[in-house]
Amino acid sequence: MPLLKTARMVIQHCSRSFYVLFITTLIPSVALSENICVDQYCLEARLALTTQEQEKGLQGVAHLADNEGMLFVFNPPRPVCMWMKDVPIDLEVVFFDENGRLMAVRQMKAQTENTHCAPSKVAWALEVNPGWFEKKRLTKGAKLQFN
Structure with a gap:
């Protein structure tokens, strides 16, 4: 079970990181x-x-x-x-x-x-x-x- 929980946390973190990366490419210069x-x-x-x-x-x-x-x-x-x-x-x-x-x-x-x-x-x-x-x-x- 701890392995599954760790995997979920990694996926959530990567999703957030991708979202931030995606948003910053849409707005090249703030x-x-x-x-x-x-x-x-x-x-x-x-x-x-x-x-x-x-x-x-x-x-x-x-x-x-x-x-x-x-x-x-x-x-x-x-x-x-x-x-x-x-x-x-x-x-x-x-x-x-x-x-x-x-x-x-x-x-x-x-x-x-x-x-x-x-x-x-x-x-x-x-x-x-x-x-x-x-x-x-x-x-x-x-x-x-x-x-």
């Missing part, structure tokens, strides 16, 4: 998000971790709520330039150094291929609605934090 703050102001940021996610960015996104953005993660930190090809909304991009300190804010117009570059190596770039940082009076040196 956008991860993280609650982040810059000083005391928080928002929900979609994460762009891979080169593919970073190249796509917010292409095709027609609206961002006031408390939404996209955080590009660069590990190791490196020189970064952003552009707005196929992005239908204006955005601002904010560059952070390896210590999470705000280095620069750049305004970006929808559907353009102009490059917007960081002044030096970047660990994170955050895209948000235009004016988000100005409305909150966040300036150079503000600190990026993860909750």
Whole structure:
């Protein structure tokens, strides 16, 4: 009897594993998000971790709520330039150094291929609605934090 019980457990485990594998192949890429703050102001940021996610960015996104953005993660930190090809909304991009300190804010117009570059190596770039940082009076040196 214990052998039969063990066999059932193995079959159940394999069935669950197959189901999880099957579901993950149907959904090839689920956008991860993280609650982040810059000083005391928080928002929900979609994460762009891979080169593919970073190249796509917010292409095709027609609206961002006031408390939404996209955080590009660069590990190791490196020189970064952003552009707005196929992005239908204006955005601002904010560059952070390896210590999470705000280095620069750049305004970006929808559907353009102009490059917007960081002044030096970047660990994170955050895209948000235009004016988000100005409305909150966040300036150079503000600190990026993860909750």
